[in-house]
Amino acid sequence: MSPGRVVLVTGASSGIGRACAEAFLAGGDRVVAAARRTERLADLRARHGDAVLPLTLDVRDRAQVSAALTSLPAEWTPVDVLVNNAGLAAGRGPIHTDDPDDWDRMLDTNVRGLLNVSACVLPGMVERGAGHVINIGSNAGREVYPGGAVYCATKAAVERITRGMRMDVLGSGVRVSQVDPGMVETEFSLVRFAGEEAPARAVYEGMTPLAAEDVADVVTWIADRPPHVVVADVLVYPVDQAGSGRVARRGS
Template sequence: MAHPPVVLVTGASSGIGRACVDAFLAQGARVVAAARRTDRLDELAAQHDGAVLPLALDVRDRDAVNAALGSLPENFSPIDVLVNNAGLARGRTPLHEDDPDDWDQMLDTNVRGLLNVSGAVLPGMVERGSGHVINVGSNAGREVYPGGTVYCATKAAVERITRGMRMDVLGSGVKVSEVDPGMVETEFSVVRFHGDQQAADAVYEGVTPLAAQDIANVVTWIAGQPPHVVIADVLVYPLDQAGTGKIARRKG
């Protein structure tokens, strides 16, 4: 009998990452739930009797990534599916008014972090001739908007990396996919606006945004395709959105 698949989800403590953990657990997978904040993950692991391995991990730290993923316990390795979800946006000001520290945090997490984790997991997948990398991008990687210059650039990099990665592993049996969500209501906007809940709430005012579970459903659907099928990329919008800044807001 085949063992349950092992899924590694980064940014797993909240939002889309946490929803992906729940969705894969519901399918019987074992999940390595990686995040910097592990208190929530410890609670999750306690509820799922050995099916979740909480892993304290800062994807920006390459040495820590290599050490952690190189020493996973036998029942949580090898990694069959990697969901590169860790990412964030910081600030919404014009480039010339930005805090450069925000640039560094976005570049280090959204781009270098994705590369660090992929670089630790992909060699084993290629060697075994199987595996699936699913990168969580954004519609912001397909277009740009005022105040999002660096964030959009990092998500465009995710799209380029995903395409190149797929070419690099071609013929190895490894799949590479990308999911680009539009407006999803998570802690994303609170983080972006440095804890300003009022500014975050205004982003979703008058619209019904996507929920984290909606994206997790797409991720598990992609992962569940037959071996010969690769869903290369999926763009997901709520009904009230048709692009960045193209929002139908209801009054009252």
């Protein structure tokens, strides 16, 4: 493991992002924890002190992203590892009845947000000839399911962008990876169901989903490979899942 790296994690206030931040900190790295809800990062800072730099950041706002990342304190640069985690699913109806505002939220966060952050961090990595970008995708980027057309499209875009990014930096020494989780029990479903707890819990009933920490284990393992090794992409499911809609549920 390479101690003391600066790791930028977006969407670090909860779920996979929070778990990734904790995992990198446990390995001796320092974490720029970026999120819109920075008040939720207070305990992360309190627990880990100067190893955490909370950063208020809405990845959808290109000007805000640029201003925040170009004004990082000198001791928090350069960024060695970028984990593009910020993302969400919104809406669950068929595309002909969906709310277009939900489409915008997903496109702006899952696709444009990833591009906005990468555009600020990647040039420095290429110039230095070192660095690692790890994009968090989804198994939904590999297949489509009813009620998820736009979300699946945004995650398919992440996969295309990741592959193209890897080709664009070829020869620079920069590594580009992607992690595609299946069902992970976080606030993901709660957000998708607009805060309705009962249907959000029902998503995981009768099966054992992944935990955010399981995904973070994969992310840190990828980041800790030797510099000449690129783990290009990883698809990780709970044992009770074999695809979108392919879930083994046990009776209660």
